[in-house]
Amino acid sequence: MIIKRLSRYKDQVKMILNQMEGIKKWQYDFMLDIFGLFLSIKGRMNFLQFGRYGKHCEQRYRGQFEKTFDFMTFNKESILHYASDHQAIAFDPSYISKSGKHTPGVGYFWSGCASKAKWGMEIAGIAAIDIDNHTGFHLEAVQTPNNLETESLVDHYANVLIQRKDDLLCISKYVLADAYFSKKKFVSKLCENGFEVISRLRDDADLQYKFYGQ
Structure with a gap:
């Protein structure tokens, strides 16, 4: 068997x-x-x-x-062939513990489990969520640099998705992300490139109604 x-x-x-x-x-x-x-x-x-x-x-x-392989295309073609048509893109950075000092990209990154920045590595995980079959398919993991000099961390996360938009939009235009990504520069950049962001606001969000004088 x-x-x-x-x-x-x-x-x-x-x-x-x-x-x-x-x-x-x-x-x-x-x-x-x-x-x-x-x-x-x-x-x-x-x-x-x-x-x-x-x-x-x-x-x-x-x-x-040491040689490259296009895992994004491989995973995308697998998903398009075997998954349902009702899908969304999930995006979530993940901290990986790493005690060594010589691994490329190590530094201090936020750990959600520990609720503090810890020494290690971080990957930005991209997955396809198959809503009809209640499962998810890994697409790609992108390592986060430890020294972003020309852009902010939020800009980097947005660019990770935008650089892969041709492949991702073949699967879905909807991006699912947690409350950290409910920021104007993240949402606006993705919407300008054909995506729609589904998220929630932070717990300390201060919402106000526009006053019309009545």
């Missing part, structure tokens, strides 16, 4: 890879192997484990992971 499911899964991966442009034979075979390993390996996944259970040596996996 497990072998049949894995074989069916690989057939689905092959179909999506065949739809993508610019995929060469070596990358096609490697990605087919690595997607199978993602489902097969129990516990921690690293290059040592890939070399132990995969078709290639550890150094081959290290070298291939």
